[in-house]
Amino acid sequence: MSNVSTEIKPTSFLSFKELKKSLFTAVWFMILTLPIMVIKVNTIENTVEWHWNRMVFVGLLIFFGSWGWRYLLARREMGPRPRKAESERKRFNLTAILMERKQVRTPTIIILAVMVIVFPFISSMYQTNIMITALNYIILGLGLNIVIGLGGMLHLGYIAFYAVGAYSYALLNYHFGVSFWLALPIGAGLSAIFGILLAIPVLRLRGDYLAIVTLGFGEIVRIILENWNDFSFGPSGIANIPRPGLFGIDFSLPQVTTFIYFIMIGLVVFTIFLMIRLENSRLGRAWVAMREDEVASRAMGIDIRKNKLTAFSLGAVWAGMAGVVFASKTTFINPASFTIWESVMVLSIVVLGGMGSIIGIIIAALIMILLPEYLRAFSEFRMLLFGFLLVAMMVFRPGGLVPAKRKVYTFPQEEAGNE
Amino acid sequence: MDLTYFFELLLGGLTRGSIYALLALGYTMVYGIIQLINFAHGEIYMIGAFTALIVIGVLTFTGMNGIAIILIAIVVAMVFSTGYGFTMEKLAYKPLRRAPRLSALISAIGMSMFLQNYVLLAQTPDFLPFPNLLPKIARLEQAESLMNSSQFTILVTTAGVMIILTFLIKFTKIGKAMRATSQDKTMAMLSGININKVISFTFVVGSATAALGGVLISSHTGQINYYIGFIAGIKAFVAAVLGGIGSIPGAVLGSLVLGWTESFGTGYISSDYEDVFAFIFLIAILIFKPSGILGKTSAGDKV
Numbered sequence: 001m002s003n004v005s006t007e008i009k010p011t012s013f014l015s016f017k018e019l020k021k022s023l024f025t026a027v028w029f030m031i032l033t034l035p036i037m038v039i040k041v042n043t044i045e046n047t048v049e050w051h052w053n054r055m056v057f058v059g060l061l062i063f064f065g066s067w068g069w070r071y072l073l074a075r076r077e078m079g080p081r082p083r084k085a086e087s088e089r090k091r092f093n094l095t096a097i098l099m100e101r102k103q104v105r106t107p108t109i110i111i112l113a114v115m116v117i118v119f120p121f122i123s124s125m126y127q128t129n130i131m132i133t134a135l136n137y138i139i140l141g142l143g144l145n146i147v148i149g150l151g152g153m154l155h156l157g158y159i160a161f162y163a164v165g166a167y168s169y170a171l172l173n174y175h176f177g178v179s180f181w182l183a184l185p186i187g188a189g190l191s192a193i194f195g196i197l198l199a200i201p202v203l204r205l206r207g208d209y210l211a212i213v214t215l216g217f218g219e220i221v222r223i224i225l226e227n228w229n230d231f232s233f234g235p236s237g238i239a240n241i242p243r244p245g246l247f248g249i250d251f252s253l254p255q256v257t258t259f260i261y262f263i264m265i266g267l268v269v270f271t272i273f274l275m276i277r278l279e280n281s282r283l284g285r286a287w288v289a290m291r292e293d294e295v296a297s298r299a300m301g302i303d304i305r306k307n308k309l310t311a312f313s314l315g316a317v318w319a320g321m322a323g324v325v326f327a328s329k330t331t332f333i334n335p336a337s338f339t340i341w342e343s344v345m346v347l348s349i350v351v352l353g354g355m356g357s358i359i360g361i362i363i364a365a366l367i368m369i370l371l372p373e374y375l376r377a378f379s380e381f382r383m384l385l386f387g388f389l390l391v392a393m394m395v396f397r398p399g400g401l402v403p404a405k406r407k408v409y410t411f412p413q414e415e416a417g418n419e
Numbered sequence: 420m421d422l423t424y425f426f427e428l429l430l431g432g433l434t435r436g437s438i439y440a441l442l443a444l445g446y447t448m449v450y451g452i453i454q455l456i457n458f459a460h461g462e463i464y465m466i467g468a469f470t471a472l473i474v475i476g477v478l479t480f481t482g483m484n485g486i487a488i489i490l491i492a493i494v495v496a497m498v499f500s501t502g503y504g505f506t507m508e509k510l511a512y513k514p515l516r517r518a519p520r521l522s523a524l525i526s527a528i529g530m531s532m533f534l535q536n537y538v539l540l541a542q543t544p545d546f547l548p549f550p551n552l553l554p555k556i557a558r559l560e561q562a563e564s565l566m567n568s569s570q571f572t573i574l575v576t577t578a579g580v581m582i583i584l585t586f587l588i589k590f591t592k593i594g595k596a597m598r599a600t601s602q603d604k605t606m607a608m609l610s611g612i613n614i615n616k617v618i619s620f621t622f623v624v625g626s627a628t629a630a631l632g633g634v635l636i637s638s639h640t641g642q643i644n645y646y647i648g649f650i651a652g653i654k655a656f657v658a659a660v661l662g663g664i665g666s667i668p669g670a671v672l673g674s675l676v677l678g679w680t681e682s683f684g685t686g687y688i689s690s691d692y693e694d695v696f697a698f699i700f701l702i703a704i705l706i707f708k709p710s711g712i713l714g715k716t717s718a719g720d721k722v
Contacts, residue, residue, distance in 0.1 A: 201706055204709070219695075220694075220698050348529075394515060394529070
């Protein structure tokens, strides 16, 4: 911190001192992970396996990893100067060119649209299915973004609303034969009601307490679904949920997958459009103000109570819709799909993409869902890596992959100067 | 109402409560000092249990006495868990000390997820049986239905840990430094307290109690897997909040209240909704008395 002027280069980390530090860290971690990584006991057959090769692996990983970690940490400690330069560069590279120059933006959007439309016809049904899952998570991420990114409230029970959506379609269809298209708004509405039900008791809570209560809420919903057999058919779940139809046309299985894909695309586009509108609306600005400082925003005349309620219920609406589509896609749901780790997954997407950043969340959802599907060897380590990513992102890049751009209001100075 | 049944539930709740208390003590200490829900605290407990199981597995080959094995296992588990707690704080929480609370919280969730999957991948996703090597107390064997030996051991240990921790915080120099740090970090630094050391020490003590809890509770329940830490951690947090977070006796009292709530709730209403009682109770407490039963700090800055 004291020597702000000195530039930190990766090469300056090749000194003997740094080598010693890395070595020390590596040895420390090798000792630390000794019992759990190396020894594997089987208490039934009374056998002990030793995996010494893992220890070498940990050592090597930590030796180089700690180097990178300390380098990044030192660069972070350098303060805002290099980071500012970086963000400036980013803005010129990505956002400015893509979003602000019309001659670039229009072709990009057209190419993207063509790719999106052609995708289900050139790829297999399996791939389309994966894409539907990814799109589903985009919707969940964008919905949670309202609560976390804009409202600044850590919500760990988000998946409960997803469950409400999925179960409302499944149960309404089972008992009354309600169709997908009717269930979509009903599921969204029911989720919104649940959102308000949750929001009322937690209106006064903030930060950690809010997190733990929302987590509790999510678990309560899951436990009830698991145990109330007469209502939700318990852990065995509900099967044979019909896929969506269109004016009574009979689709074959590949066709219906394509159809669901386009429903999802429609929903995503609708969501993105609404999110952009929301961000710039009075309500969106009020949320951001509330996120930055609740007391100050209250002093400025923002109705905290109303805004929190709308944030929770609007966030829930998207989860509800995603839930209805999820139920119709998989045709089978049970409470196991709605654990706390699903909530954490959606949270990771929002955090990785950048809280409040729509493009970031879309990219993050695609990366986090598609990558493990295509790199099978890596899928085992998926959750491990996500956990690490959450920590690393918070330490090094709290803004996410594509940090949300803050609104800057500028006066048209040049014109004012000319006049 | 059947009185024997009532007493069974009462004692069951007492054991349950002291189990939560062992974890809640660590929670409340860490929260008291850096105002962070250490979501990974439950994971430390789980890692402690796993380490102990591994040590037991290796030592049974030497044909040692059961009590010696469990004692060595407890010590090793505590040593390694403190290592994990210490490292975790340095990696995931220290760089975020000046960051918004949301960042630290997300980092804690990430840490919890990482440690769970680390154990899942390195060890096994299945439940492993955990041998009960805790000493048998002959007198208690006759009253098995009311309280068995391991329950008694847990009860005594919890009481002991609580007394030691209270003593540590109230009467030692490091305890004084801890109290100062929790009140005002800048001011504590100005008066010559190395707050990094104090925070590390808090994590070390918290992790040690968690590991102790991990071994005792796993001996009692008889099985472990990578997931045991999470729900236990959440429950312990609920207990710590109930009692008034930051207060050592509060954590124990809150745990007992929670233990009895669950015990009577499952005993008289339904055993399927055990966790639901805990969470509903938490929500009710946060609405009506946010500072908890023994909490003395003003609720304004926390809730």
